[in-house]
């Protein structure tokens with residue numbers, strides 16, 4: 001056991017902090033208040049991520065030939081922690097960095113890499129993730145969107161739902177089926193959102209503007225070359241992509257940041273002397289630190305090249321609890337701070353917290369994985 | 381960072397496992413709730429595992445790991461104070477140790493078997509030796525032998541102060557956190573085994589999703605409690621780390637103990653099944669240092 005950061009890791013963290021101190025504009029938190037999918041934040045992320053890229057801090061964990069600097073798994077994770085600690089100014093681009101880019105790098109053709117990777121590494125690409133469908137949520141393998149071969153094209157028909165960032169995205173990482181059933185027969189397509197036949201409809205939601213959309217595909221023709229990986233064999237790629245997606249969320253950093261800001265307010269208004277307020281603040285902090293430890297376990301295993309396992313679900317469960325502990329603390333003791341600009345990160349934190357147990361695989365799905373693969377309980 | 385058991389720790393755990401296996405073979409269930417395995421105590425001492433905290437290659441995290449593993453066993457012995465506090469704070473004190481944190485006249489676990497008492501108070505920290513004459517055994521509601529000091533003033537008069545009372549308090553808090561994670565893990569292990577074997581409605585209980593999810597939620601909390609305790613023993617750990625581990629562990633006791641008893645049904649209410657040996661340790665540990673409420677407030681005061 002060793003819980004210490006290496007000098008190199010600490011230096012990397014310091015480098016990111018100085019970058020943020022230099023480059024995050026004073027009105028950043030007000031921009032963040034609009035939510036991660038908002039027009040304001042998406043536009044901000046294009047400028048901010050370009051600067052991150054120029055500083056070598058957008059995709060440091062990628063190979064050097066693709067704009068990275070060969071940073072370690074832990075350094076990649078430290079980058080995520082520091083971004084979350086200030087409210088995730090990368091906006092939708094965290095997906096490109098954490099899993100869309102790495103999946104294309106790992107499984108893409110030379111042509112696909114040449115087309116998409118430089119743009120992601122430069123910090124001005126916005127992607128959306130076309131997985132969930134009206135009848136395929138937790139049960140993703142039941143997805144129905146079709147891709148039928150027509151010469152050197154596929155014709156895509158179907159619909160996606162809850163697609164974050166779809167209104168402003170240039171590209172979609174889309175799942176569709178060429179045949180088969182369940183996990184068999186699913187394909188990934190990398191497609192421009194401007195392709196004729198794609199319609200995007202925003203869904204008004206509690207999680208901020210621009211986050212949730214429906215996306216309809218009507219006779220959308222895409223070249224065969226837009227398929228990522230082998231036809232019908234996308235499930236293992238999806239597993240790879242999701243494993244990357246799921247560790248990329250050091251959300252407890254935002255939780256502890258917001259909690260600290262709330263404490264300052266409570267001290268100022270005199271409520272901090274109340275034992276119950278301090279009790280609940282301590283409880284929320286401890287829950288956040290608990291989530292941190294379980295996430296660190298997962299990152300450590302990953303850094304040692306061990307395959308993903310049920311411990312990431314164990315961590316996800318703790319993350320959801322921590323997010324809610326902090327969000328509920330705010331509602332109990334500082335409801336007035338949800339309006340106005342005193343604590344601008346409170347609202348985006350709350351919006352993320354209410355989605356934490358649903359997006360990227362519901363908490364109950366994670367509990368099921370823990371039951372079967374960690375506790376080895378009998379399967380029904 | 382390396383968040384796993386090292387080879388050296390693994391070797392130590394092999395020794396601990398062998399000691400615990402011997403204890404298991406002696407375990408007799410069905411009598412009173414309070415229990416203490418003196419042979420296990422001597423066996424751990426003889427095998428040197430209680431001194432790990434003072435060895436540079438191991439340190440306090442390893443001591444917390446040993447405490448967690450020993451408390452996971454149904455056999456009950458004094459390990460928290462002896463493995464985590466004693467090597468660094470009062471290595472000359474005889475053991476087993478009892479730790480007194482509140483009113484000197486209160487009932488304290490392990491006092492009937494203790495040979496020394498560590499006193500932690502606002503004023504500082506000290507320890508004094510005790511003999512059975514100093515102790516009144518009290519009827520224990522918990523799975524620990526409990527006792528009270530007859531004449532606290534006389535005992536305190538012969539106490540010797542320790543060099544670093546803040547460190548003593550921090551280690552004592554960490555020790556309780558590791559004990560809680562261990563006893564909850566032991567209870568969870570037993571319940572998982574039970575719901576895997578026990579069939580109702582034609583299928584193992586463990587196939588019911590309501591049971592699966594609640595046990596999975598317990599598993600997440602216990603794993604977090606354990607790693608927080610280990611982290612609180614690391615070289616750069618602060619007092620806030622120990623209090624985080626303690627506050628979190630004490631907070632999760634109630635919902636977990638409820639679920640553990642729930643899924644064992646009536647069997648869990650008997651003394652024939654060892655479940656009480658874990659849950660009736662947890663029920664006392666959650667009140668140490670003033671309980672979850674005090675610990676969470678202490679964390680808030682340290683953090684902000």
Ligand SMILES: Cc1cc2nc3c(=O)[nH]c(=O)nc-3n(C[C@H](O)[C@H](O)[C@H](O)COP(=O)(O)OP(=O)(O)OC[C@H]3O[C@@H](n4cnc5c(N)ncnc54)[C@H](O)[C@@H]3O)c2cc1C
Nearest residue numbers: 129130131132137138162163164355358359360361362364
């Ligand atoms: C903010 C947000 C952003 C999102 N962004 C995207 C995106 O960009 N792209 C995308 O493809 N998807 C996205 N999603 C969709 C997300 O992946 C799904 O919401 C998620 O997989 C759950 O699917 P569902 O909402 O259809 O719920 P359902 O599958 O209908 O489940 C509803 C609830 O039932 C319970 N449940 C389901 N199955 C089980 C089971 N087997 N056992 C026990 N309980 C169960 C869970 O509590 C679950 O929350 C987003 C969702 C949110 C909230």
